[in-house]
Amino acid sequence: MNTPALSTQIQLVSRPVGWPTESDFRTVSVELPELAPGQLRVQNLFLSVDPYMRGRMNDARSYVAPYQLGETMTGGAIGRVVESAAEGFSVGDVVLHQFGWRDLVQEDASGFRVVPELPGVPLSAYLGVLGMTALTAYVGLLEVAKFREGDTVFVSGAAGAVGTMVGQIARLKGAKRVIGSAGSAEKVALLTEKYGYDAAFNYKDGPVTEQLAAAAPDGIDVYFDNVGGEHLEAAIDAFNDGGRAALCGVISQINDTERAEGPRNLSNIVTRGLTLTGFTVGNYTQHFPAFSGEMGAWLQNGDVVFDETVYEGLDHTLDAFLALMRGANTGKMVVKL
Amino acid sequence: MNTPALSTQIQLVSRPVGWPTESDFRTVSVELPELAPGQLRVQNLFLSVDPYMRGRMNDARSYVAPYQLGETMTGGAIGRVVESAAEGFSVGDVVLHQFGWRDLVQEDASGFRVVPELPGVPLSAYLGVLGMTALTAYVGLLEVAKFREGDTVFVSGAAGAVGTMVGQIARLKGAKRVIGSAGSAEKVALLTEKYGYDAAFNYKDGPVTEQLAAAAPDGIDVYFDNVGGEHLEAAIDAFNDGGRAALCGVISQINDTERAEGPRNLSNIVTRGLTLTGFTVGNYTQHFPAFSGEMGAWLQNGDVVFDETVYEGLDHTLDAFLALMRGANTGKMVVKL
Incomplete structure (x- = not known):
């Protein structure tokens, strides 16, 4: 069923000088229109916060473009399809994508990849040990x-x-x-x-x-x-x-x-x-298949263990990011929505 | 004919702190005995001074051992055999070796390599463009x-x-x-x-x-x-x-x-x-044959040109080395004996 909905999103509004502060960001509520053909609507379950994001907050030449002021932040996230107007995606599918720092996403299906739910492995693993x-x-x-x-x-x-x-x-x-x-x-x-x-x-x-x-x-x-x-x-x-x-x-x-x-x-x-x-x-994503094969086997054999540090709630995303910068995490830092 | 002879040699006597000075070195006269079997006596024609020598004057871990205090300095040199007690070496042969910072050398023949005299190319080239x-x-x-x-x-x-x-x-x-x-x-x-x-x-x-x-x-x-x-x-x-x-x-x-x-x-x-x-x-000497082939051809074709800065006299070796440190040379710095 195609319905409008509200998405809560975090946007960058000024470029941090030194450590980022609350005032460099704003939280907005965006009304999502009905799905266009080929689009998905996804409820995010976990957001990734990563050190590289600090670099993108600067307006500097880097390996990825700077975040734009006034636009919603992006980053790795895993979510579940809640509405689909795209072939090959069903409601309930778990999808990995780059539309983080928001609770609800609506974008063209080309930006999403369906991943399997593995027994005993939390979905957040796709942002860390499997990602x-x-x-x-x-x-x-x-x-x-x-x-x-x-x-x-x-x-x-x-x-x-x-x-x-x-x-x-x-x-x-x-x-x-x-x-x-x-x-x-x-x-x-x-x-x-x-x-x-x-x-x-x-x-x-x-x-x-x-x-x-x-x-x-x-x-x-x-x-x-x-x-x-x-x-x-x-x-x-x-x-x-x-x-x-x-x-x-x-x-x-x-x-x-x-x-x-x-x-x-x-x-x-x-x-x-x-x-x-x-x-x-x-620049090394061509090694993903080899990595996936080895890491999957190591995980199944119990040869690799991992920790996560989980912050809860979209409104704590910046806190999680700053805590990551301070080294307050053990293992992968994620935000659970 | 096997004869004793005097060799004038420059030795390191103290480790320089900062820029080397005259007082870090001494010049000694060493009496060379008669040749032992397998030895050569070589009159040096050109000595090489190179930046890496400064590192060897320190007592520090490096890719080559430090120069020892009280021993004669070493470095690339080219000379002419004046007496030979070794097979394969004749008086008059031009030899490339590492027994620099002295006028007359007497060592086992294994430390020397005979090189051809090329028309139009000075022998000092073996310390630079051909070396x-x-x-x-x-x-x-x-x-x-x-x-x-x-x-x-x-x-x-x-x-x-x-x-x-x-x-x-x-x-x-x-x-x-x-x-x-x-x-x-x-x-x-x-x-x-x-x-x-x-x-x-x-x-x-x-x-x-x-x-x-x-x-x-x-x-x-x-x-x-x-x-x-x-x-x-x-x-x-x-x-x-x-x-x-x-x-x-x-x-x-x-x-x-x-x-x-x-x-x-x-x-x-x-x-x-x-x-x-x-x-x-x-660590890259395995590329010497490829280098020699290409460089030899470039030199013969006039595709590569080179300069030398020449100081004259063994007693100006340290001057040449310090001038090299100051960048007073254009092209290879050598000392002509």
């Missing part, structure tokens, strides 16, 4: 950093959605030693007790360079960088010859209003023949 | 930075021994545009008039980022870094998506006593999917 987040870990480790069996791997932000996956994938692929850093004693404990890390430390306990040297007495071969800053400098100090870094994010500097200083030991890059490669998962 | 210097340019551009036809290439320290080769090889391999920076108006003129650069600027004339943006309005795809520092930051600002840097040296910081700050725009590495790879030519 772009874990794909980021997979391609960053295997394709970008060119991980090889026997490598010692260091992961910063290791308790985050990406970091928890990197450690487990490295372990499953035959790492010699996997070391993680995180920002609380609880997270550090999780890394070694739950996520298969051989060693972990709290970067707030002391200089990263010293803690990493203690945790990796034989140096590191691969660094998966989720944070930038002091961690990157420490990794460049710890690298063995031929070391490779996959740079995935600079969350430590993402809200800086001035350009942060870079690592002061770049001469090591030359003398040790290091490679630093930045990447964004959007 | 490791030009191989550095060749592998850095083609293997490390993975240059592709149609790329726009930026080279810092472009008037140096390596930089003049990078520009010419990029041009011969089909670069869209080749841009160089150097430290004087004379060098800048040479880059465009002699070395095939499309554009060049004096980095002392203004901020590198601004000058590079003006010279490369469509951005750059490859950066060959001979200097580090401000140039690297400027390149990271100018890179197109997927840009690749080969980091060959950090001469701008090589004598710093404190760790220099790194580039403040590393977030571009993530957002633009950039790759920075450091290298030292010693």
